[in-house]
Amino acid sequence: MTRTPADPTWRGVKIVSWNINSVRFRIDIVERFLREVAPDILCLQETKVIDGDFPLSAFHALGYEHVVLHGQRMHHGVAILSRVPIVEDDRLDWQANREARHVGVRLPNGVRLENVYVPAGGDVPDREANPKFGQKLDFVERMTRWSERLDCPTILVGDFNIAPLEADVWSHKQLLGVVSHTPIEVEALNRLQASNSWVDLGRHFHPAPERLFTWWSYRAKDWAASDRGRRLDHMWATAHVAAQAQRHAVFEDCRSWLKPSDHVPIMTEFAW
Template identity: 50%
Template sequence: MKAATLKITTWNINSVRLRMPLVAQFLKSKAPDVLCLQETKCRDSEFPMKDFHALGYNHVAINGQKGYHGVAVVSKRPLRLSQKRDFCDKGDARHISVEVEADGGPITLHNFYVPAGGDEPDVTINPKFLHKLDFLDEMREWIVSQGVSRGRVMLLGDLNIAPLEHDVWSHKALLKVVSHTPIEVEKLTNVFEAGAWIDAMRHFVPRDEKLYTWWSYRAADWEASNRGRRLDHILVSEALGGALQSLDVLREARNWERPSDHVPVTVELST
């Protein structure tokens, strides 16, 4: 008898209403148990709930706002204990957590959209970059003070940082580019270490191999230039480290009609 598994996807969709046809295509073809979305860009009342229900995803937790940010979790399995934290007291919809049912006991999911940080990696002239660094500091303190990674826990989403040398197309060229600067990498590493998180993607792909989840819209031919970054992450607690079964980074989704600049990332766990 095949062991029970749980497939969980994270995807920065860059407007769930605009790209609902792509979401439907993905859910029909890949059928994850749980889909965690970022940058939904709509208020809770505008979320396309009926579309997800029609696809068999009857359990939904959302944290949205008008036109910006927004995170959501849609699931075939029941969800419980939906919570939202307002990091940095900005009123931004950047976090939601839920418990999803699994055979070995519930798994807590924390779905994040970390601030992008603007264009200039200088806190004296760019308040967006300061916000990003403050957000990461608060994430670390929250993980430590709340014991967030105790038990069966996953932290995933668009963390907007490519921390490793081979998470970007050129380590040297991007050292002064927001998303790969040393200060961002240091602070995200602090977040990782605060929970003793396991980097689920690098569990499957060695650190010395290139691994991307995002390609800029600015590239005339994103596939030919392949100047990507790994901005999307899936972290699992030590209690789930032995449950990791597979990884799928759906690169082909970047070629879909009117795509997001991010692609879906899926891990499968034994439950």
């Protein structure tokens, strides 16, 4: 297996995205990760907590004094925590039902950072039989309309809940009919990427068919032995910003930590 450990030689601005699947329940591994890797900015999805109950003290103690939260009780929720100043920029309702699935900020250099949690879409890949699947497709379509109008340097990160390439899943053939890898979802994500010539930083630095999974189901008794992973977590950038990206890492070992999320962190370093 390919696992990318913390690399103390990294010197640029490091941005991490992680679906933490309850930040309060997993605060111990979040603190461990921040101590070991020390990213400058951490984008979390599925925080599952209202803003007033977010464990801010743990982050402040580690130097993450700049915080923007968009929480929701028990479900969804996104957050951006930073050691560099950030200014809240937007909270877009791409789900069209006020679910807390997006928050955006501006960085000191003027780059926008957008953190998104795309709906999973249920189990049946059919809009009529499964309204959740239709909501997911509509969500990505609204993102695409937003992207078409975007006119500033931007980084888009988060749990997209879509694994677009054949090499992004453990078995392309077996997962073609499984939500997250169906052709209709992949086509929707491809339209989003094409709408602003987004650079997929993961695949920019680790071209297919290189291993790059970011999610493994809790259903497996031994996730590493079965290794039925998918690349659901992504970090994209507009062309100008992508040109300043230097490295991209996936921290697969975090899936083996105590009380892990089913997702692992991803990180890109930028030469700022």
